[in-house]
Amino acid sequence: MTQPAIILVNPQMAENIGHAARAMLNFGLTDLRLVAPRDGWPNHDSKSTAAGADDLLKNARVFSTTKEAVADCTRVFATTVRDRDMPKPVATPHEAAGQMRDVGDKGGQAAVLFGPERSGLTNDDVVLADTVLSIPVNPDFSSLNLAQAVILVSYEWFAVSDESKPYVEYEGDVASKAELIGLMEHIEQQLEIKGYFRSSGRRETQKRMIRNLLQNSELSSQEIQTLRGVIKSLSGEAQSR
Amino acid sequence: MTQPAIILVNPQMAENIGHAARAMLNFGLTDLRLVAPRDGWPNHDSKSTAAGADDLLKNARVFSTTKEAVADCTRVFATTVRDRDMPKPVATPHEAAGQMRDVGDKGGQAAVLFGPERSGLTNDDVVLADTVLSIPVNPDFSSLNLAQAVILVSYEWFAVSDESKPYVEYEGDVASKAELIGLMEHIEQQLEIKGYFRSSGRRETQKRMIRNLLQNSELSSQEIQTLRGVIKSLSGEAQSR
Numbered sequence: 001m002t003q004p005a006i007i008l009v010n011p012q013m014a015e016n017i018g019h020a021a022r023a024m025l026n027f028g029l030t031d032l033r034l035v036a037p038r039d040g041w042p043n044h045d046s047k048s049t050a051a052g053a054d055d056l057l058k059n060a061r062v063f064s065t066t067k068e069a070v071a072d073c074t075r076v077f078a079t080t081v082r083d084r085d086m087p088k089p090v091a092t093p094h095e096a097a098g099q100m101r102d103v104g105d106k107g108g109q110a111a112v113l114f115g116p117e118r119s120g121l122t123n124d125d126v127v128l129a130d131t132v133l134s135i136p137v138n139p140d141f142s143s144l145n146l147a148q149a150v151i152l153v154s155y156e157w158f159a160v161s162d163e164s165k166p167y168v169e170y171e172g173d174v175a176s177k178a179e180l181i182g183l184m185e186h187i188e189q190q191l192e193i194k195g196y197f198r199s200s201g202r203r204e205t206q207k208r209m210i211r212n213l214l215q216n217s218e219l220s221s222q223e224i225q226t227l228r229g230v231i232k233s234l235s236g237e238a239q240s241r
Numbered sequence: 242m243t244q245p246a247i248i249l250v251n252p253q254m255a256e257n258i259g260h261a262a263r264a265m266l267n268f269g270l271t272d273l274r275l276v277a278p279r280d281g282w283p284n285h286d287s288k289s290t291a292a293g294a295d296d297l298l299k300n301a302r303v304f305s306t307t308k309e310a311v312a313d314c315t316r317v318f319a320t321t322v323r324d325r326d327m328p329k330p331v332a333t334p335h336e337a338a339g340q341m342r343d344v345g346d347k348g349g350q351a352a353v354l355f356g357p358e359r360s361g362l363t364n365d366d367v368v369l370a371d372t373v374l375s376i377p378v379n380p381d382f383s384s385l386n387l388a389q390a391v392i393l394v395s396y397e398w399f400a401v402s403d404e405s406k407p408y409v410e411y412e413g414d415v416a417s418k419a420e421l422i423g424l425m426e427h428i429e430q431q432l433e434i435k436g437y438f439r440s441s442g443r444r445e446t447q448k449r450m451i452r453n454l455l456q457n458s459e460l461s462s463q464e465i466q467t468l469r470g471v472i473k474s475l476s477g478e479a480q481s482r
Contacts, residue, residue, distance in 0.1 A: 025379060026389070051386075067422050071418055074418070094335075127449055135396075137268065143293065
């Protein structure tokens with residue numbers, strides 16, 4: 001399946017190109033394209049922030065114009081956090097990821113445009129896109145940086161193929177952690193007194209097993225109260241007071 | 242609805258705490274908790290990377306232990322990119338976000354634990370969690386940094402409330418951008434010759450309107466060929482050759 005291309009239009013800081021390359025590779029993307037990077041290319045400052053994604057930087061293709069960068073693409077997304085007064089379909093990163101996968105499955109080439117750090121994409125670049133990829137952000141603090149935007153788009157693309165993880169339903173009336181930890185400490189204290197932890201080498205492993213067992217039981221406050229009574233009773237604490 | 246708390250356990254670099262605070266506020270989260278930050282707290286180095294999310298840093302609560310940080314929580318997620326050999330329900334960031342919302346809707350307090358930059362969460366911290374929040378990453382390049390993990394979790398939480406954006410179905414057989422731009426340039430060239438763009442002040446706006454119209458038509462290769470024939474015919478290009 002063809003991967004979407006990540007196209008950085010007029011990126012300013014080479015460090016941010018490195019950050020973007022790292023984020024891409026974290027989520028299995030390798031087709032990086034640069035349109036007229038401000039400080040030229042290749043640029044040494046991109047290396048440290050790429051944190052090992054060196055091949056991506058080395059293989060990045062550089063174009064003079066956005067038009068050339070998207071020439072082989074059949075479906076282009078323009079990333080923005082602001083509203084544009086341009087009539088275009090709008091997709092969230094999650095929806096766009098699904099569409100990119102459809103394009104790739106059909107042998108097409110998808111691409112995502114990201115604008116320069118300060119100003120974002122120009123209207124002339126957005127016009128070239130089929131779809132506006134709008135990242136939902138807090139309207140009172142929407143200063144998403146370039147690398148963050150690339151991370152979110154790359155992550156969604158990767159996650160689309162990975163929806164098969166088990167979902168566990170939440171059930172209400174669960175005790176607070178303070179109550180649960182109180183129970184854990186109570187039982188450990190009594191087991192210490194009784195000499196349960198005979199082998200000091202295994203003490204930590206045994207404790208962790210018990211903690212994990214209690215943790216995963218999803219106990220209610222009432223159940224914890226009950227268990228604490230049981231411990232008191234078993235240990236003889238109640239009588240010794 | 243109660244927001245999830247973001248809990249950074251033993252964070253090393255204050256800069257990363259700033260990055261995390263910025264990412265949280267981008268997605269509307271404000272409950273930042275720190276467990277024994279390596280370089281103390283408050284720390285001036287967190288300020289520049291917070292990029293304006295100063296109130297989050299100022300209001301961050303500091304705890305000596307993870308246990309104290311989660312005391313008021315009813316549902317705790319432990320973030321990890323590695324597999325843990327601990328029997329726990331596992332959720333993707335997307336699934337976890339849905340669960341966090343359920344918890345909040347029922348008046349509970351959710352929290353997400355993030356480990357220190359190099360080592361991640363200890364097993365003792367993971368034991369305290371109800372659910373492992375596993376971020377799907379490229380197994381060959383899984384070096385996700387702390388701020389990236391916080392961004393993804395915060396973003397998913399925000400996005401869960403924002404699923405109502407329009408989804409536009411993709412239809413196959415769409416022309417490449419090179420074909421589409423070829424059509425745009427062809428029509429513009431002929432309109433220039435014919436003196437269509439009389440007012441130089443409106444030229445760019447008119448061109449953009451036409452480009453946008455053509456762009457949004459989702460033309461096939463065949464349709465573009467047809468349209469180019471139409472332009473040739475209308476403009477008299479065909480005869481003048």
